[in-house]
Each structure stands twice: as C-alpha cells, then as structure tokens.
Amino acid sequence: MSEQLQKSQSGAIGEPMNRVDGRLKVTGAAKYSAEYELPNLVHAVLVGSTIAKGSIKNIETRQAERAPGVLAVITHLNSPKVPGFAERDHPAEPPTAGQPLRVFHDNKVVFNDQPIAVVVADTLERARYAASLVKAQYDQDKHQTNLEANLGQGYLPAQAKKNPKSPLADYQRGEADAYKNGATKLEAEYVIPSEMHNPMELQSIIAHWEAPDRLTVYDKTQAVIGTQRAFAKDWGIPEANVKVIATFVGGAFGNGLHNWPHETAAIIAAKKVGRPVKLVLTREQMFTMVGYRPYTWQKIGMSATPDGKLTAITHESVGQTSTYEQFTESTLQQTRMMYTAPNVTTRYRIASLDVSTPVWMRGPGEATGAFALESAMDEMAHALNLDPLEFRLRNYTDTDPDNGKPWSTKYLKECFQMGAERIGWSNRKQQPGSVKSGEWLVGYGMGVGTFGAHRGSAKMKAILTKKGTVVLQSATTDIGPGTGTAMVQIAATTLGLPPEKITFQLGNSTFPTAPSQGGSSTVNTVGAAVQDACIALREKLHQLAAATPNGQVFSAAKPEDIVIMEGHLSLANDKLAKAAYSDLLRQNNEAEVEVTIESKPGGSDRDKYSMYSYSVHFVQVHVQPLTGEVRVKKVISCADAGTIVNQKTAGNQMMGGAVGGIGMALTEGAVIDDRYGRYVTKDLADYHVPVHADAPNMEFAFVNKPDPHVNALGTKGIGEIAIIGMAPAIANAVFNATGKRIRELPITPDKLI
Incomplete structure (x- = not known):
C-alpha cells in the first residue's frame, strides 16, 4: 500500500x-427497507383517485376481492380505524399546520392520485392486477391546481399570524418598499415550478404487527425517532412498542422527513390481514405521494446607488400548499441577511391548491429564494455596468444585518477568491455574447448560497x-x-x-x-x-x-x-x-x-452569534445559438463549512448539490394538466433529471477553518449550501452568454431560441 x-x-x-x-x-x-424477508410476508398495492377534488360516491371492489391470491381490499368503508385520526382536531406542529391526510378515513378526495384503496395479495403481481380491477365513481367538485392563476388567494401562514416574530411573518428593515425611490432600480418576477423527489430507492415500507400493541416497521425514512413517535401517536400505543428500522436509505432529499399516506396504508393493511405487509410505491406514485419542492412565484424590487451600493430590496413570494396542510419554508431568509441594504422588505404567502402537500427539498426555501435574489443581484450588476463579483463585495456584510449580531465565522470572501481563480473569472466579459468557442457562445455566472449552522x-x-x-x-x-x-x-x-x-x-x-x-x-x-x-x-x-x-x-x-x-x-x-x-x-x-x-448545544454562543454556512458557485456554460442547447462546461463550488471531517465525502456532497442545481436550472419541472389536476410528467421519461452526460467537469474547494461556536469540532453543514445558489449561477451564465434573461425555470431551448 x-x-x-x-x-x-x-x-x-x-x-x-x-x-x-x-x-x-x-x-x-x-439491506434496504423493502429487502427484509419476514415469514408470511404479503404485498400491498395502492389505488389512487382519478379526480383532484370531490368525494367517492361508490367504490367497486368485488372483482378485485375475487382475484387470485387476494387477501383484502381496504377502503374507507372497511378500514380498521386509526385511533389518532379522531384526535387530530388541532393544527399539527409547524411547518405543516393543518390536518395531515388521514388515509381511508372518509370518502373525501383532496388531490389527484390520493390513495383510495389498498389491495393485499400473496404476490406483488397478483396485488397489482387486483388493484387494476378496483373502480370508483365520484361526485366531482371544481378544483384549482394553477398557482399563478391563484396568486391573489395567497395568505399569511398560521404560524406567522400566531407569532409576529416568526421568520414567516412580514419583515421590514428601514423603509418599506424603498426601492421604488432608488437611483437605479429593477423590478422582476421569478418562477420555479414544482420539482419532484426522485431518489434511486423508491419509498417503501414493511409493516409487521408482532402483537396487537406492538409494531415493527422497516421504513424508508430520514427520521427514525420522528417516525416512531408519529406511529405511536396514531395507534395509541407506547413509543417503546414501535420499532423503526432504516439501516440503509437509498437517497433522499427531504422526502423521508414527513410521514406519508402509503406508510399508514401498509400498517392498516398489516392490521387487517394479520401478516407482515410490504408496500413499495411506483415511480409514478413518487410524483404524487411523497412531497415536492412547491411551485413558487417571487417578485424582487431592488435599488442601488450609481457606485454600486444597495439601497433597498423588496422580496415577495407565494408558494403553493395543499388544502389540508400549510407547508411553509424559508424562501426569504437569505434576502434578510446576505447583503448590506439598509431597507429590506419581505412578504411571504402561501396559496392552498387541490394538490398533495409539498415537503422540504434539498436547500428547502433557501434554494428557491436564492434563485430570485442571486439572479436579481446579477441583473442589478449589469444595469450598473459592474462585475457581479465586485458588486457583491461592495455589499458584503461583516455583521448580520437582520439582527445586528456578529457572525460566528464567515469566510465567504475566501470562497470568492478561490472560486474566481479556479473558474478563470478574469476571462468573463461584461458585454453578453462577447466570448465564443467555435459556434458556441460562452458565458460565466456566479451565485451565493447560505444556510443556518444548526445543532x-x-x-x-x-x-x-x-x-x-x-x-x-x-x-x-x-x-x-x-x-x-x-x-x-x-x-x-x-x-x-x-x-x-x-x-x-x-x-x-x-x-x-x-x-x-x-x-x-x-x-x-x-x-x-x-x-x-x-x-x-x-x-x-x-x-x-x-x-x-x-x-x-x-x-x-x-x-x-x-x-x-x-x-x-x-x-x-x-x-x-x-x-x-x-x-x-x-x-x-x-x-x-x-x-x-x-x-x-450549550453556553451563550448561540445567542451571541449569527451562525451560517456559505457557498459560492462559479459556472461556465456554452450555449448553441441556433438550437438553444445549454451545456454546463465547468463548475467550481467553494464552501465555508467549518471543519471538514472527510474531504472525499464532503466533495461528494458538493457534487450531488451541483448536479441537483443543474437539474433545477436546466431540466426539472413538473407539468400539471390543470383541466384534470393531473401531472403529465409522472415518470423519468417525461420528467428530466440530470444524467452523466449533463455533469461537467466539477471542482470543489473548502476554506476548512473551524467554527468554534457551533460545536467543539468546529463543523458547519454542507448538504444544503451545495445546491443553494447553483441554479442562479447557471441562469446568470446563460445571460452572460446570450444576453437573454430567463426568469422562469427550467431554462429549456425554447426559451432561448
């Protein structure tokens, strides 16, 4: 060796x-959740609704029940009752205030493909066939699934109404909407479509009632203890009587942080048939049953002095949620603390649509907000004829402008320097379309990311x-x-x-x-x-x-x-x-x-300091002017994440975030047919995630200086900052190459031709 x-x-x-x-x-x-072998194990398959809103008038299950190998067909008509469902009359804890979906609890339909039945059979194939025989008739109501048509219905979340100091509440530093009086100003709207969770491992669970009051589940979850507590509460049994196993998880971006209807459906089925039940979602069901990054509309107003000092930012956002839960996220946090603008106004709203509940997705909220903020920073720099990096340096903060506290540590300038040198930022030209490589237009862009250093x-x-x-x-x-x-x-x-x-x-x-x-x-x-x-x-x-x-x-x-x-x-x-x-x-x-x-976490450090991780992403793109094809040719991501425990796995984290950011910028976007409230993109043939051919030459650099105020190790998180700021870096590079500003993701060829 x-x-x-x-x-x-x-x-x-x-x-x-x-x-x-x-x-x-x-x-x-x-061994992953669906791979455990238990005696007498049987298989379950879900049946989803075909409408987005209404109620089940009649559900025909007799054909399915008579199919070979079928042990049970469970609907709201014959489902074992979940004791905790009746108790949920009060809002759940933030950030999902409201009533989580109670599967098979009643005949109401609140989103398309909502589970309305589960079929249990001795083999997966027999369960799948029998599920195809279940038919339902509905009393259909008019549904709303288009966020932009319902922006006017946006409202302040319950959490913000309850607590005016909530991060979700309206925020004002200095004068409200002061950008309107600025010397140089811009006003722009930005849109991010729904992005779906598609890790390699499908969501899966094996539920086993070892006794009437003792449950074991092999579950794909990011929260073993949270899942244990949720199921114990649902079934009215001691937490110690619920055992959750998730030794290996085949990828997740937040989809394992919430308990979903399919999990309870499997537990109900196991209770009904008295045998261990395995339920694995299909790829299509991953698009409707385990959350997604919510479709979000944003508007930024920004002003600056002629010499490049920000005077005001107003950042407004409306994100979609379901009608039965209020999902919220920190879309506007980076705007409050990243730059030195004396006047900052933020307004966060959500709009209830007839869709399933969104959930956290890598860089939750911040990745969405950074697309708007960092794109606007690039737009303002161009309006001022300033280099975008120089513009950010002129508005760099040495203390947190949101609360006046010093940073625990902040080495973002070091990140700027490392990244600019590695990408060859000096080759960037201020005038779009000035650099070419053969027939291809060459552009350079950057975007900054930040996320709280939580412990x-x-x-x-x-x-x-x-x-x-x-x-x-x-x-x-x-x-x-x-x-x-x-x-x-x-x-x-x-x-x-x-x-x-x-x-x-x-x-x-x-x-x-x-x-x-x-x-x-x-x-x-x-x-x-x-x-x-x-x-x-x-x-x-x-x-x-x-x-x-x-x-x-x-x-x-x-x-x-x-x-x-x-x-x-x-x-x-x-x-x-x-x-x-x-x-x-x-x-x-x-x-x-x-x-x-x-x-x-101990001591007074957490009260004395503002604690964040930081990243900056530098990108070089090539754009074919005739076809509108965008190729990301080089990525340099630099992070201030405290002590780096493992250079190799930390680099893997940054690489995963970079690829996710490429998907966010160029390929990913769920399309819903609003006539039926049904997703058109519901598999990996139509919903495009980045593949190896989309992944460019990528380099990652770490400042690797400890933050002693977070913990004795000096570590800060990497997972979120790896993606936050990547999408706007790509969008800004596309502008630098073409002169076309794309404010609605993904940046597909039709938007550039």
Missing part, C-alpha cells in the same frame, strides 16, 4: 477516508468490547452523505484508534435518540455526540484503570493520555503501563465497558 493511500485511510479528521459502508453497498449486501440534541452510546473494538450506536440515519464514515473518523480521532476498530451502528429506534437527517445538522449534532461519548468513554476507562492493582500510574495521567491497545490500555507516554481489559471488565462486573451520553 502506498504512503498516500495509507494516509488517506488513517481515519483522522480531514482525511479523504473511503466510506465504511461502501463495500456493503456496491456488493449488494446492504440539536442527540444521545450516543459507546461500547468498548473485550476485543478492544469500539461500537457506537445512534438512531440517526444516512441518506447518502456518508454519515457513518464521518462518525467513525470523529471517533478514531478522539480515541486514537484506527478506523477499522470502530463500528457505527445507526438507523434503529432502539438506539439512543437522534434527530432526523435534514437541515444540514447531522455532523453538527450527532458528530458532537460521538465526540462527547468518546471523551466520556476515555474518562470511564481512566477511572477503571486507576482502580486496578497497578493503577497509580494511570491515576496520575489524564484521560486523553489513555491509549486503547490490543487487549489492554496503555499510556501515550508510557507504553509499558498496562491495564488488561479483562481486569477492567471483571471489576466492573460487565462483559463490556459502556457509556451513554446526551450532547446538547
């Missing part, structure tokens, strides 16, 4: 270590086995960023152990509590818990070693001097000092040494 490869596998924080679960995944040994509370168990290995246990999940790998590296660095001696077990509700994997907070939260647990394990080992017959030398040492060796403990400065594990375990009367800790 080469010295470089040995170094890369040392396990130290910052090294590009290979994924600890990589071999399991590439060999197929990793929550988490518990962690650390176990030292008699073999000298360490096992860590947490209920967190891993949707693909390499969570287990990062946790092993943090533990290896803290304990001084090689990574192959450490195992991180996750995705099980019987493990210590951890928050959902979302909001770029897992390393900040669970990583901090790993570090604290390993420190606590060292301290316990120190105490136990000090109590052994030869413990005087250990009692005089510090816990951090403890070295975990094969079969014994030693000291960093005295390898001859030894305490055998067998002695430690015997005096502890245990087979293993174990600690469980709770790690929480």
Whole structure:
C-alpha cells in the first residue's frame, strides 16, 4: 500500500477516508427497507383517485376481492380505524399546520392520485392486477391546481399570524418598499415550478404487527425517532412498542422527513390481514405521494446607488400548499441577511391548491429564494455596468444585518477568491455574447448560497468490547452523505484508534435518540455526540484503570493520555503501563465497558452569534445559438463549512448539490394538466433529471477553518449550501452568454431560441 493511500485511510479528521459502508453497498449486501424477508410476508398495492377534488360516491371492489391470491381490499368503508385520526382536531406542529391526510378515513378526495384503496395479495403481481380491477365513481367538485392563476388567494401562514416574530411573518428593515425611490432600480418576477423527489430507492415500507400493541416497521425514512413517535401517536400505543428500522436509505432529499399516506396504508393493511405487509410505491406514485419542492412565484424590487451600493430590496413570494396542510419554508431568509441594504422588505404567502402537500427539498426555501435574489443581484450588476463579483463585495456584510449580531465565522470572501481563480473569472466579459468557442457562445455566472449552522440534541452510546473494538450506536440515519464514515473518523480521532476498530451502528429506534437527517445538522449534532461519548468513554476507562492493582500510574495521567491497545490500555507516554481489559471488565462486573451520553448545544454562543454556512458557485456554460442547447462546461463550488471531517465525502456532497442545481436550472419541472389536476410528467421519461452526460467537469474547494461556536469540532453543514445558489449561477451564465434573461425555470431551448 502506498504512503498516500495509507494516509488517506488513517481515519483522522480531514482525511479523504473511503466510506465504511461502501463495500456493503456496491456488493449488494446492504439491506434496504423493502429487502427484509419476514415469514408470511404479503404485498400491498395502492389505488389512487382519478379526480383532484370531490368525494367517492361508490367504490367497486368485488372483482378485485375475487382475484387470485387476494387477501383484502381496504377502503374507507372497511378500514380498521386509526385511533389518532379522531384526535387530530388541532393544527399539527409547524411547518405543516393543518390536518395531515388521514388515509381511508372518509370518502373525501383532496388531490389527484390520493390513495383510495389498498389491495393485499400473496404476490406483488397478483396485488397489482387486483388493484387494476378496483373502480370508483365520484361526485366531482371544481378544483384549482394553477398557482399563478391563484396568486391573489395567497395568505399569511398560521404560524406567522400566531407569532409576529416568526421568520414567516412580514419583515421590514428601514423603509418599506424603498426601492421604488432608488437611483437605479429593477423590478422582476421569478418562477420555479414544482420539482419532484426522485431518489434511486423508491419509498417503501414493511409493516409487521408482532402483537396487537406492538409494531415493527422497516421504513424508508430520514427520521427514525420522528417516525416512531408519529406511529405511536396514531395507534395509541407506547413509543417503546414501535420499532423503526432504516439501516440503509437509498437517497433522499427531504422526502423521508414527513410521514406519508402509503406508510399508514401498509400498517392498516398489516392490521387487517394479520401478516407482515410490504408496500413499495411506483415511480409514478413518487410524483404524487411523497412531497415536492412547491411551485413558487417571487417578485424582487431592488435599488442601488450609481457606485454600486444597495439601497433597498423588496422580496415577495407565494408558494403553493395543499388544502389540508400549510407547508411553509424559508424562501426569504437569505434576502434578510446576505447583503448590506439598509431597507429590506419581505412578504411571504402561501396559496392552498387541490394538490398533495409539498415537503422540504434539498436547500428547502433557501434554494428557491436564492434563485430570485442571486439572479436579481446579477441583473442589478449589469444595469450598473459592474462585475457581479465586485458588486457583491461592495455589499458584503461583516455583521448580520437582520439582527445586528456578529457572525460566528464567515469566510465567504475566501470562497470568492478561490472560486474566481479556479473558474478563470478574469476571462468573463461584461458585454453578453462577447466570448465564443467555435459556434458556441460562452458565458460565466456566479451565485451565493447560505444556510443556518444548526445543532440539536442527540444521545450516543459507546461500547468498548473485550476485543478492544469500539461500537457506537445512534438512531440517526444516512441518506447518502456518508454519515457513518464521518462518525467513525470523529471517533478514531478522539480515541486514537484506527478506523477499522470502530463500528457505527445507526438507523434503529432502539438506539439512543437522534434527530432526523435534514437541515444540514447531522455532523453538527450527532458528530458532537460521538465526540462527547468518546471523551466520556476515555474518562470511564481512566477511572477503571486507576482502580486496578497497578493503577497509580494511570491515576496520575489524564484521560486523553489513555491509549486503547490490543487487549489492554496503555499510556501515550508510557507504553509499558498496562491495564488488561479483562481486569477492567471483571471489576466492573460487565462483559463490556459502556457509556451513554446526551450532547446538547450549550453556553451563550448561540445567542451571541449569527451562525451560517456559505457557498459560492462559479459556472461556465456554452450555449448553441441556433438550437438553444445549454451545456454546463465547468463548475467550481467553494464552501465555508467549518471543519471538514472527510474531504472525499464532503466533495461528494458538493457534487450531488451541483448536479441537483443543474437539474433545477436546466431540466426539472413538473407539468400539471390543470383541466384534470393531473401531472403529465409522472415518470423519468417525461420528467428530466440530470444524467452523466449533463455533469461537467466539477471542482470543489473548502476554506476548512473551524467554527468554534457551533460545536467543539468546529463543523458547519454542507448538504444544503451545495445546491443553494447553483441554479442562479447557471441562469446568470446563460445571460452572460446570450444576453437573454430567463426568469422562469427550467431554462429549456425554447426559451432561448
């Protein structure tokens, strides 16, 4: 093994270590939710409504019930009652105020393809065939599914009405709508269509009632503990009686952060037939049943002085939600805090349509808002005849203008410098269409992203086995960023152990509590818990070693001097000092040494500072003027995300965000036929996600300076900032190449010809 490869596998924080679960995944040994094999397992298939609004007048199930292998056909007429459904008379907790869909609870239809029946059979094929035999008649009501036709129906969310200080409430700094009096001003509208969750793994669940009050589910979820609590509440049983397993998750962008009708349908079916039930959504059902980035209209008014100082920004947004829940997101947050404008006004509204509930999607809210804000910044720079990077530097903030607090850390200028050098920003011309490569027009663009550096509370168990290995246990999940790998590296660095001696077990509700994997907070939260647990394990080992017959030398040492060796403990400065594990375990009367800790954000730092991660994306595009084809030729993404635990997986995160941003800018957009309230794009043939041919040469750079105020590791999140700002960077590059400003995504050839 080469010295470089040995170094890369040392396990130290910052090294590009290979994924600890990589071999399991590439060999197929990793087991996902639908792959568990249970005795007497049967299969379920959902039947969806064919109208968008109304009620079921009659549902014919007899043919399906008589089909071969069918065990049950469940509708609102014969469904086992879910106790928690009757109790939901009050709004759910934010940000989905309202009434989550109660599947098979009544005959009401509130969106097209809403589950109205579930068929259970002994094989998937038989269940699918029988589902095709279920027919329904409806009393149909007039529906509304077009956001732009209903912008006037937008309203202030319940959360903002209840709390005027809510981030969703109307905001004013300085004079309201002051841009109207500016020396140089612009006013523009921006539109992002609905973008659908399409990870590789389809949403799936196996539900198993092991007893009338004991439920086990193998579920594709980003929130093991949240799912456990939700199902316990639904069924009126203790949380300890609900076990949720999500050891491996085949990709997710927020679609696993909410509990969906298909999950409850499977649990109902398992209750009805008294056997474990597997339910896997089809690709088409992924478009209607597990949320999406909401269709959003935005308007920005902006003004600046002739020398490039922003004087005012007004940012308004209307996003769609369902009629039964109020989904909200932070579309306007970046506008409040990114630039030094003395006058800032934001107004956020939602409009209820006859569609299913949206949900968080990577960079939730901020990615949407950044498209409008960063496009407008580019437009204003062009109006002032200023370089867009120089314009941002002239409006750079050294403190948070939203609340006046200093930043915990902010190295965005370093990101600017690294990215500009790598992309060759000096080659950019101010006049659009000035640079060519053969027949292709060449353009350069940039976009800035930011997301809060959040940290929550988490518990962690650390176990030292008699073999000298360490096992860590947490209920967190891993949707693909390499969570287990990062946790092993943090533990290896803290304990001084090689990574192959450490195992991180996750995705099980019987493990210590951890928050959902979302909001770029897992390393900040669970990583901090790993570090604290390993420190606590060292301290316990120190105490136990000090109590052994030869413990005087250990009692005089510090816990951090403890070295975990094969079969014994030693000291960093005295390898001859030894305490055998067998002695430690015997005096502890245990087979293993174990600690469980709770790690929480502490101190006053969170009140003193404003904490964010930052990114800047630089893009070079080529545009064919005759066909309108856009090719992203080069991407340089630079991030200020605190301490980088693993250079390789952090780069993977940035790459995934970049590709998602390319999809957002150029290919993705759900199309709905408003006559029927039905999506026309409901598979991967018609809904276009970026593929390998769309992925250009990509480079990623990290400032890699710790933020000591977030946690002791100095980490900040990467997952969201990887995509926030990418779509406007591409749109701005397209303008620089063609002189055409596209304000409605995606940027398809017809908009450029």
